[in-house]
Amino acid sequence: MVSILAHAQNLVYTLLSLMPSVYQQENLEAMLGMFLEAQGHPLPQHSKSKSASALSRFLNIHKWSTRGVIRTVCNRVINEIVSEQTLGRQPFLQVIIDLTTLEKAGKFKALENAGQRLPRKTRFTFGCGVFSSWSVANTVEFPRMSGEKAPLLQQGWD
Incomplete structure (x- = not known):
């Protein structure tokens, strides 16, 4: 049985691979890092690895497939639910x-x-x-x- 950590890591690597450039992969990684730290400061200005303006451009200007990210996450959730049925x-x-x-x-x-x-x-x-x-x-x-x-x-x- 694969641990939940392995599933989460696999999902993160898949989401990173959906980003069209290394720059956008780094920005997504910084965003996920802020959320996973759970320090209560998920705002872009609290990022230690990227500037607030870089993260703002990532979220508002750069073209990456929102639909692809949603589809990937939904499919992973459905597959996990189905695989755990008893x-x-x-x-x-x-x-x-x-x-x-x-x-x-x-x-x-x-x-x-x-x-x-x-x-x-x-x-x-x-x-x-x-x-x-x-x-x-x-x-x-x-x-x-x-x-x-x-x-x-x-x-x-x-």
Whole structure:
């Protein structure tokens, strides 16, 4: 059995490989480092390895695939959930996805069939939050391979 640390490292290396340049890989690494330090200072000006302006350019100007990052993280989460399934009663699982920084218009086709591989009692919560206060935008419950189509999001991305 592979440890959670190995899964996390693998995910980080995959996300780093999605960045189009070494410069952007270094910026993503600095951002992840600030969040993982858990010192309560995840703002760009608290970075020890990159300047606040470099991190701001990374987040606001440089072109990197937000969609690719979201798709990679969602696939990893789904694969982890599916790989840990056991026989018997399935636990209730709630997956929270923060959509604060993404425009919400149209339908996100990549999530149409997301529920087909997940346990029966899975609820996706798509929310918008500021720091620790959550305002839930959508809650979608997906059926488990029942022959019905999985419900589409009311809001999403095209």
